[in-house]
Amino acid sequence: MPEGHSVHRIARQFDRNFVRKRVGASSPQGRFADGAALLDGRTVTSVRAVGKQMFVEFDDDLWLRVHLGMYGAWDFAGDVLVDATIASANGRMGQTNQRGTVVDDRVMDAAGENSLSSIGAPRRARVHVRMSEQTTGLGGDDDAWPPPVVGQVRLRLLTDEVCADLRGPTACQLQTPDEVAATIAKLGPDPLVDDPAEAEERFVSVVRRKPTAIGLLLMDQSVVSGIGNVYRAEMLFRARQNPHTPGRDVPEDVVRELWQDWVRLLAIGVETGQMMTMDDLSPEQWRAAMAHRDDRHWVYHRAGLPCRVCGTTVVVEEAAGRKLYWCPRCQA
DNA sequence: TCGAGATGATGAG
Protein backbone atom coordinates (compact mmCIF):
# COMPACT_ATOMS: atom_id res chain seq x y z
CA MET A 1 0.00 0.00 0.00
CA PRO A 2 2.90 2.36 0.21
CA GLU A 3 3.08 5.26 -2.18
CA GLY A 4 6.30 6.89 -3.28
CA HIS A 5 7.11 8.63 -0.02
CA SER A 6 7.33 5.33 1.84
CA VAL A 7 9.75 3.85 -0.61
CA HIS A 8 12.08 6.82 -0.31
CA ARG A 9 11.97 6.44 3.46
CA ILE A 10 12.76 2.76 3.21
CA ALA A 11 15.70 3.58 0.97
CA ARG A 12 16.95 5.98 3.63
CA GLN A 13 16.69 3.27 6.25
CA PHE A 14 18.68 0.94 4.04
CA ASP A 15 21.22 3.61 3.31
CA ARG A 16 21.85 4.14 6.99
CA ASN A 17 21.77 0.55 8.11
CA PHE A 18 22.98 -1.62 5.27
CA VAL A 19 25.25 0.27 2.87
CA ARG A 20 28.89 -0.83 3.22
CA LYS A 21 27.74 -3.75 5.36
CA ARG A 22 28.14 -7.40 4.59
CA VAL A 23 24.78 -9.09 4.86
CA GLY A 24 23.39 -12.49 5.42
CA ALA A 25 20.47 -13.19 3.12
CA SER A 26 17.82 -15.87 3.37
CA SER A 27 14.29 -16.57 2.25
CA PRO A 28 12.49 -18.11 5.24
CA GLN A 29 9.39 -18.53 3.12
CA GLY A 30 11.41 -20.21 0.39
CA ARG A 31 10.00 -18.28 -2.54
CA PHE A 32 13.18 -16.31 -3.08
CA ALA A 33 15.61 -18.99 -2.00
CA ASP A 34 17.76 -18.91 -5.14
CA GLY A 35 18.04 -15.14 -5.11
CA ALA A 36 18.80 -15.01 -1.42
CA ALA A 37 21.56 -17.59 -1.89
CA LEU A 38 23.18 -15.32 -4.47
CA LEU A 39 23.01 -12.32 -2.15
CA ASP A 40 24.20 -14.10 0.96
CA GLY A 41 27.57 -12.85 2.13
CA ARG A 42 27.71 -9.91 -0.27
CA THR A 43 28.20 -6.28 0.68
CA VAL A 44 25.54 -3.67 0.00
CA THR A 45 27.09 -0.85 -1.98
CA SER A 46 24.19 1.52 -2.65
CA VAL A 47 20.45 1.99 -2.48
CA ARG A 48 18.13 4.04 -4.60
CA ALA A 49 14.39 4.59 -4.80
CA VAL A 50 12.56 5.62 -7.95
CA GLY A 51 8.82 6.05 -7.61
CA LYS A 52 7.48 2.98 -5.85
CA GLN A 53 10.49 0.83 -6.67
CA MET A 54 13.63 0.32 -4.65
CA PHE A 55 16.95 -0.89 -5.98
CA VAL A 56 19.65 -2.25 -3.71
CA GLU A 57 23.11 -2.67 -5.19
CA PHE A 58 25.40 -5.43 -4.00
CA ASP A 59 29.00 -5.99 -4.94
CA ASP A 60 29.82 -7.42 -8.36
CA ASP A 61 27.06 -5.42 -10.08
CA LEU A 62 24.22 -7.43 -8.64
CA TRP A 63 21.02 -5.51 -7.95
CA LEU A 64 17.91 -6.36 -5.99
CA ARG A 65 14.70 -4.79 -7.25
CA VAL A 66 11.78 -4.64 -4.83
CA HIS A 67 8.28 -3.36 -5.47
CA LEU A 68 6.01 -3.61 -2.44
CA GLY A 69 2.73 -3.51 -4.32
CA MET A 70 -0.35 -3.13 -2.17
CA TYR A 71 0.56 -5.47 0.63
CA GLY A 72 4.29 -5.40 0.88
CA ALA A 73 6.30 -4.10 3.80
CA TRP A 74 9.79 -4.05 5.20
CA ASP A 75 10.09 -4.73 8.90
CA PHE A 76 13.28 -3.50 10.50
CA ALA A 77 14.36 -4.91 13.81
CA GLY A 78 17.32 -4.74 16.09
CA ASP A 79 19.66 -1.88 16.69
CA VAL A 80 18.17 0.24 13.93
CA LEU A 81 19.84 3.48 12.99
CA VAL A 82 16.98 5.90 12.52
CA ASP A 83 17.08 8.72 10.06
CA ALA A 84 17.32 12.01 11.94
CA THR A 85 14.51 13.53 9.92
CA ILE A 86 12.30 10.57 10.65
CA ALA A 87 13.05 10.92 14.32
CA SER A 88 12.63 14.67 14.54
CA ALA A 89 9.37 14.55 12.62
CA ASN A 90 7.92 12.79 15.58
CA GLY A 91 9.62 15.06 18.06
CA ARG A 92 10.81 12.30 20.30
CA MET A 93 14.37 12.05 19.15
CA GLY A 94 16.36 14.72 17.48
CA GLN A 95 19.96 13.72 17.11
CA THR A 96 21.52 12.32 14.03
CA ASN A 97 22.72 8.78 14.10
CA GLN A 98 20.47 8.00 16.98
CA ARG A 99 19.48 4.43 17.36
CA GLY A 100 15.83 3.80 17.98
CA THR A 101 12.84 2.14 16.55
CA VAL A 102 10.09 2.87 14.12
CA VAL A 103 6.72 1.21 14.39
CA ASP A 104 4.11 1.64 11.71
CA ASP A 105 6.24 4.33 10.24
CA ARG A 106 6.34 6.33 13.45
CA VAL A 107 9.31 6.65 15.70
CA MET A 108 8.57 5.03 18.98
CA ASP A 109 10.03 5.83 22.32
CA ALA A 110 13.43 4.23 22.34
CA ALA A 111 12.45 2.41 25.48
CA GLY A 112 9.19 1.22 23.93
CA GLU A 113 8.23 -2.35 24.26
CA ASN A 114 8.60 -3.29 20.66
CA SER A 115 11.56 -2.72 18.47
CA LEU A 116 9.97 -3.76 15.25
CA SER A 117 10.10 -1.09 12.61
CA SER A 118 7.78 -1.33 9.70
CA ILE A 119 7.51 0.76 6.57
CA GLY A 120 5.11 -0.11 3.86
CA ALA A 121 1.70 -1.57 4.35
CA PRO A 122 0.42 -0.77 7.83
CA ARG A 123 1.59 -3.37 10.27
CA ARG A 124 1.19 -3.80 13.92
CA ALA A 125 4.35 -4.54 15.84
CA ARG A 126 4.20 -8.23 16.57
CA VAL A 127 7.45 -9.38 18.01
CA HIS A 128 10.02 -8.26 20.45
CA VAL A 129 13.56 -8.42 19.24
CA ARG A 130 16.96 -7.37 20.40
CA MET A 131 17.30 -3.77 21.43
CA SER A 132 20.53 -1.94 21.86
CA GLU A 133 21.97 -1.38 25.30
CA GLN A 134 22.14 2.35 24.89
CA THR A 135 18.49 2.66 24.02
CA THR A 136 16.94 0.31 26.49
CA GLY A 137 19.28 -1.12 29.00
CA LEU A 138 17.13 -4.17 28.60
CA GLY A 139 19.45 -6.17 26.44
CA GLY A 140 19.58 -9.57 28.01
CA ASP A 141 19.39 -13.25 27.47
CA ASP A 142 15.72 -13.00 26.58
CA ASP A 143 16.46 -11.09 23.42
CA ALA A 144 16.71 -13.50 20.55
CA TRP A 145 19.07 -12.68 17.72
CA PRO A 146 18.39 -13.01 14.94
CA PRO A 147 14.74 -12.36 15.67
CA PRO A 148 12.33 -15.24 15.17
CA VAL A 149 10.66 -15.34 11.78
CA VAL A 150 7.00 -14.42 11.99
CA GLY A 151 4.66 -14.93 9.06
CA GLN A 152 5.61 -15.05 5.41
CA VAL A 153 9.05 -13.53 5.05
CA ARG A 154 10.16 -13.51 1.43
CA LEU A 155 13.59 -12.12 2.10
CA ARG A 156 15.56 -11.50 5.25
CA LEU A 157 18.67 -9.34 5.19
CA LEU A 158 20.76 -9.43 8.29
CA THR A 159 23.80 -7.60 9.58
CA ASP A 160 25.31 -7.94 13.04
CA GLU A 161 22.96 -5.22 14.24
CA VAL A 162 19.94 -4.93 12.00
CA CYS A 163 17.44 -7.31 10.50
CA ALA A 164 15.16 -6.38 7.61
CA ASP A 165 12.30 -8.68 6.70
CA LEU A 166 10.45 -8.29 3.42
CA ARG A 167 6.86 -9.53 3.23
CA GLY A 168 4.32 -9.64 0.44
CA PRO A 169 6.10 -7.74 -2.32
CA THR A 170 4.71 -7.63 -5.82
CA ALA A 171 8.26 -7.85 -7.14
CA CYS A 172 11.45 -9.14 -5.59
CA GLN A 173 14.06 -10.03 -8.16
CA LEU A 174 17.74 -9.79 -8.99
CA GLN A 175 18.75 -7.59 -11.88
CA THR A 176 21.83 -6.70 -13.87
CA PRO A 177 22.76 -3.02 -14.19
CA ASP A 178 21.25 -2.99 -17.69
CA GLU A 179 17.99 -4.41 -16.39
CA VAL A 180 17.88 -1.81 -13.64
CA ALA A 181 18.39 0.91 -16.20
CA ALA A 182 15.63 -0.52 -18.38
CA THR A 183 13.22 -0.67 -15.45
CA ILE A 184 13.93 2.92 -14.50
CA ALA A 185 13.64 4.07 -18.10
CA LYS A 186 10.03 2.95 -18.16
CA LEU A 187 9.15 5.11 -15.18
CA GLY A 188 7.87 8.64 -15.29
CA PRO A 189 9.67 11.45 -13.48
CA ASP A 190 10.22 11.31 -9.73
CA PRO A 191 10.69 14.71 -8.06
CA LEU A 192 13.32 13.29 -5.73
CA VAL A 193 15.33 11.69 -8.51
CA ASP A 194 15.11 13.80 -11.63
CA ASP A 195 16.12 17.33 -12.41
CA PRO A 196 13.14 19.41 -11.18
CA ALA A 197 12.70 21.63 -14.21
CA GLU A 198 13.12 18.82 -16.73
CA ALA A 199 10.82 16.56 -14.76
CA GLU A 200 8.04 19.13 -14.70
CA GLU A 201 8.30 19.71 -18.44
CA ARG A 202 8.24 15.99 -19.10
CA PHE A 203 5.14 15.54 -16.96
CA VAL A 204 3.30 18.50 -18.48
CA SER A 205 4.04 17.53 -22.05
CA VAL A 206 2.94 13.92 -21.57
CA VAL A 207 -0.27 14.79 -19.74
CA ARG A 208 -1.27 17.44 -22.25
CA ARG A 209 -0.96 15.00 -25.15
CA LYS A 210 -3.16 12.28 -23.69
CA PRO A 211 -6.88 11.70 -24.19
CA THR A 212 -6.86 9.62 -20.99
CA ALA A 213 -8.62 11.01 -17.92
CA ILE A 214 -6.33 12.94 -15.61
CA GLY A 215 -7.50 10.73 -12.75
CA LEU A 216 -5.97 7.74 -14.53
CA LEU A 217 -2.86 9.53 -15.74
CA LEU A 218 -1.82 10.43 -12.20
CA MET A 219 -1.83 6.73 -11.31
CA ASP A 220 0.15 5.75 -14.41
CA GLN A 221 3.72 5.16 -13.26
CA SER A 222 5.05 5.83 -16.73
CA VAL A 223 3.58 9.34 -16.56
CA VAL A 224 4.67 10.22 -13.05
CA SER A 225 6.37 8.02 -10.47
CA GLY A 226 5.19 7.41 -6.97
CA ILE A 227 1.60 8.63 -6.91
CA GLY A 228 -0.93 6.12 -5.63
CA ASN A 229 -4.61 6.11 -4.87
CA VAL A 230 -4.49 8.39 -1.84
CA TYR A 231 -2.32 11.10 -3.33
CA ARG A 232 -4.27 10.88 -6.60
CA ALA A 233 -7.58 11.67 -4.94
CA GLU A 234 -6.14 14.35 -2.70
CA MET A 235 -4.15 16.13 -5.39
CA LEU A 236 -7.16 16.33 -7.69
CA PHE A 237 -9.25 17.79 -4.90
CA ARG A 238 -6.56 20.28 -3.95
CA ALA A 239 -6.49 21.40 -7.58
CA ARG A 240 -10.32 21.38 -7.72
CA GLN A 241 -9.90 19.29 -10.84
CA ASN A 242 -12.50 16.89 -12.22
CA PRO A 243 -10.84 13.46 -12.43
CA HIS A 244 -12.61 12.62 -15.68
CA THR A 245 -11.19 15.48 -17.71
CA PRO A 246 -8.89 14.17 -20.45
CA GLY A 247 -5.28 15.12 -19.79
CA ARG A 248 -5.05 17.14 -23.00
CA ASP A 249 -8.03 19.27 -21.87
CA VAL A 250 -6.63 20.14 -18.46
CA PRO A 251 -5.29 23.69 -18.62
CA GLU A 252 -1.51 23.85 -18.62
CA ASP A 253 -1.38 25.92 -15.46
CA VAL A 254 -3.44 23.28 -13.65
CA VAL A 255 -1.14 20.50 -14.86
CA ARG A 256 1.84 22.47 -13.58
CA GLU A 257 0.04 23.08 -10.32
CA LEU A 258 -0.54 19.33 -9.98
CA TRP A 259 3.14 18.62 -10.49
CA GLN A 260 4.24 21.27 -8.04
CA ASP A 261 1.76 19.97 -5.51
CA TRP A 262 3.19 16.48 -5.91
CA VAL A 263 6.67 17.86 -5.29
CA ARG A 264 5.42 19.46 -2.06
CA LEU A 265 3.38 16.50 -0.84
CA LEU A 266 6.14 14.01 -1.56
CA ALA A 267 8.61 16.09 0.44
CA ILE A 268 6.19 16.28 3.37
CA GLY A 269 5.50 12.56 3.11
CA VAL A 270 9.17 11.64 3.13
CA GLU A 271 9.88 13.88 6.09
CA THR A 272 6.90 12.90 8.22
CA GLY A 273 6.09 9.41 7.03
CA GLN A 274 2.46 10.48 6.75
CA MET A 275 0.38 11.22 3.71
CA MET A 276 -0.58 14.59 5.11
CA THR A 277 -2.55 16.38 2.44
CA MET A 278 -4.45 18.99 4.40
CA ASP A 279 -2.74 22.34 4.74
CA ASP A 280 -2.68 24.64 7.70
CA LEU A 281 -3.80 22.25 10.37
CA SER A 282 -3.93 23.59 13.88
CA PRO A 283 -1.92 21.64 16.45
CA GLU A 284 -5.19 20.15 17.65
CA GLN A 285 -6.22 19.12 14.16
CA TRP A 286 -2.76 17.71 13.57
CA ARG A 287 -3.02 15.50 16.62
CA ALA A 288 -6.47 14.33 15.56
CA ALA A 289 -5.23 13.59 12.09
CA MET A 290 -2.34 11.56 13.45
CA ALA A 291 -4.68 9.58 15.66
CA HIS A 292 -7.35 8.89 13.08
CA ARG A 293 -6.31 7.81 9.64
CA ASP A 294 -9.61 8.87 8.10
CA ASP A 295 -9.32 12.42 9.42
CA ARG A 296 -6.21 13.09 7.42
CA HIS A 297 -7.68 13.68 4.01
CA TRP A 298 -9.93 15.95 2.01
CA VAL A 299 -11.78 13.24 0.11
CA TYR A 300 -9.87 9.96 0.28
CA HIS A 301 -11.89 7.31 2.09
CA ARG A 302 -14.66 9.80 2.77
CA ALA A 303 -17.41 8.43 0.49
CA GLY A 304 -20.83 9.42 1.79
CA LEU A 305 -19.43 12.08 4.10
CA PRO A 306 -19.88 15.80 3.51
CA CYS A 307 -17.12 17.56 1.62
CA ARG A 308 -15.01 19.54 4.08
CA VAL A 309 -15.31 22.61 1.88
CA CYS A 310 -18.83 22.70 0.39
CA GLY A 311 -20.74 20.03 2.28
CA THR A 312 -21.67 18.08 -0.85
CA THR A 313 -21.53 14.33 -0.38
CA VAL A 314 -18.17 12.90 -1.41
CA VAL A 315 -18.63 10.17 -4.00
CA VAL A 316 -16.62 7.05 -4.76
CA GLU A 317 -16.47 5.26 -8.07
CA GLU A 318 -14.38 2.57 -9.68
CA ALA A 319 -11.72 3.81 -12.06
CA ALA A 320 -9.51 1.18 -13.64
CA GLY A 321 -10.25 -1.15 -10.78
CA ARG A 322 -9.37 1.33 -8.05
CA LYS A 323 -11.58 3.47 -5.88
CA LEU A 324 -11.68 7.08 -6.84
CA TYR A 325 -13.00 9.57 -4.29
CA TRP A 326 -13.98 13.08 -5.28
CA CYS A 327 -16.35 15.96 -4.61
CA PRO A 328 -18.72 16.48 -7.55
CA ARG A 329 -19.22 20.13 -6.66
CA CYS A 330 -15.73 21.35 -5.78
CA GLN A 331 -14.31 19.32 -8.65
CA ALA A 332 -17.09 19.98 -11.13
C1' DT B 1 -13.50 -18.15 12.60
C1' DC B 2 -14.29 -16.28 8.25
C1' DG B 3 -14.29 -13.10 4.53
C1' DA B 4 -13.79 -8.60 2.65
C1' DG B 5 -10.78 -5.18 1.62
C1' DA B 6 -6.41 -2.52 1.09
C1' DT B 7 -1.98 3.23 -0.39
C1' DG B 8 -0.33 -2.11 -7.15
C1' DA B 9 1.05 -4.08 -11.19
C1' DT B 10 0.83 -7.40 -14.83
C1' DG B 11 -0.65 -10.45 -18.45
C1' DA B 12 -4.31 -12.59 -21.14
C1' DG B 13 -8.14 -11.91 -24.03
Added chain:
DNA sequence: TCATCCTCTCGAT
Protein backbone atom coordinates in the same frame (compact mmCIF):
# COMPACT_ATOMS: atom_id res chain seq x y z
C1' DT C 1 -11.65 -5.29 -18.70
C1' DC C 2 -10.80 -9.08 -15.98
C1' DA C 3 -8.24 -12.39 -13.28
C1' DT C 4 -4.41 -13.12 -10.63
C1' DC C 5 -0.74 -12.67 -7.24
C1' DC C 6 1.02 -11.08 -2.68
C1' DT C 7 -0.08 -10.72 3.08
C1' DC C 8 -2.29 -8.98 6.86
C1' DT C 9 -6.00 -6.48 9.50
C1' DC C 10 -10.43 -5.71 10.99
C1' DG C 11 -15.26 -6.22 11.36
C1' DA C 12 -19.04 -9.39 11.21
C1' DT C 13 -20.72 -13.66 12.72
